[in-house]
Amino acid sequence: MELNLERIKKAQETIKDVVRKTPLFYTSTFSKQCGCNLYLKCENKQKTGAFKLRGAYNKVANLTEEEKSRGVIASSAGNHAQGVAYAATAFGVKATIAMPVTAPQAKVQATKGYGADVIQAGQVYDECYAKAVEVQKETGATFLHPFNDIDVMAGQGTIGVEILEELPNTDVIVVPIGGGGLIAGIATAAKAIKPSIRIIGVQPEIVASTKASLEKGKVVTLPGAKSLADGISVSTPGDVCFEYIKKYVDEVVTVSEDDIAYGMFSLMERNKLVAEGAGASAIGSLLAGKVSGIEGKNVVALISGGNVDIATVSKIIERELVLLNRRLRFTVELQDKAGTLGALISEIGIMGGNVVTARQNNNWNEKGLDFADVSFEVTVQSAEHGEQIIKDLKEKGYSIELHK
Incomplete structure (x- = not known):
């Protein structure tokens, strides 16, 4: 099975009646700060509060009846959990999700609210993934990987199609990277439609596993670390994702925890948008000057999700007000x-x-x-x-x- 534009277009047709076509708008404030024409693609306005519904729904839609009958299980820091829970409920399929004990309660409660059973285990994604694999072996449920899956990547790739349908003269797309499914899908779609486009990935510097893997030329595992960007705190990128990242992603940059926090704060204050840490990492990288060669270009920063605890939002606001x-x-x-x-x-x-x-x-x-x-x-x-x-x-x- 290969990830390509045809498969992504098919996914777009599959999910069109469920998934929102999220806003893409120009921000004059950030454009002036970054020296480019900056647009925000707001997947924080997606159903379930993040882009993950695209891939999860496309995956569940493509399961066989036998696979659905066994129920599904997934591991997630939170957003894939909600996407799977929503999709499984829509198809009448039982869903169980393993989530880290550190997952924001907003994500845990939302996942339960969409109809899934939740098991909390481990401090970071990779540890709850191990728990999900263990439960899958015990129950025989169908495992739905959050990123290392062609159908999931195809669903996420629909974002790239949407961006170029609305803004054909896009020069650069800046995308958060966790396991790599989102950027693999977007990059595959965008490069097929417009080969000259640049795709820039963003990772927390404390767990930049894809950047390290690209430097080594093979998938590597870093020590688990809990970033403010919990949704992209992934120690090992997906090996399937990595092949498309090597082929289509132009550069991966890293952001500090301060960059992420400032991105969250700036989106709230200047654009009235609530983003989680992962969702704010792309704009955080641009505001911190981490992405070069964008002067005068049409740049799209992806806000991948907005599922963040209100208590965390309060801490971010207070901290940034003091720092500023x-x-x-x-x-x-x-x-x-x-x-x-x-x-x-x-x-x-x-x-x-x-x-x-x-x-x-x-x-x-x-x-x-x-x-x-x-x-x-x-x-x-x-x-x-x-x-x-x-x-x-x-x-x-x-x-x-x-x-x-």
Whole structure:
């Protein structure tokens, strides 16, 4: 069985009544930052919240009746799980999914909600994969691999067809890589339609298994690592995927955890889009300047999914505000008497700062109990605005110690 444009077009026909044709839109803000004409392909707006439904549905649709009758089992960090659960339920097939114990609860609960039984095992994808193989041998269920499968790759490849149908003059597509099924499918489709197009893969630098494999010329396994981009934290790329990656992918770049977090934050703030870590890795690589040769080009960054816990979103926002100096953390020593703290809070408010927290701790030092340290968290409009607030407070005589 070979992955080619004909098979991908067939997959497109198979899934067309179920899978959404997701938005592709131009972002002027990121275009200016990256020096190219940048478009976002929003698979975070797909049913189940990620691209994985495409491949999972195409795979289940192509199973024989005998394979369906045995039920299906899959391993997944979360998004393939939801895709398989949705597809299996649509065809009346029993589904069991092995997921890491570290999988975001949003993904676990959604998978159960789509009708699958969930077994949680291991810290990363490769460990829950081993558990799924064990259960498959015990039960005889049909195993649905999340990436190393031609039907799955064909389903994911429909994204490449959609991009070039809507934006034929695309020069570069930037795609996250985990096991490699997504980029193998997209690259195969895109290169068949437009051979001159560049396909750039993105991986977390702490588990860049495909990049390492390309450098060695063969599939290699790296130590398991848990990235903020949990959906692409894969230690070993698929050997079937790897053959198409070698043939069609032009380059693989890596991103730091900071790059991923900033990508998530930027998508939320500037484009009002919620993306999980894997989904934000492509835009993270572009904002970090990791992709070269794109000046003036038409570039599409794939937002592969948006299934992220709200608690994680909250942490990302708070962290980035601090790193960007838009949430100030500082301590002020005040006389411990009525009205002093209220006066300082009023001063900050007049300057345009928003006091998020103010916590008073009595001093136990040579100054005695007449003084208190007050720890503040204050949100400001910009780093420059924050600097001005601190400057003005110091000029008013306040003793301030800044913290990160």
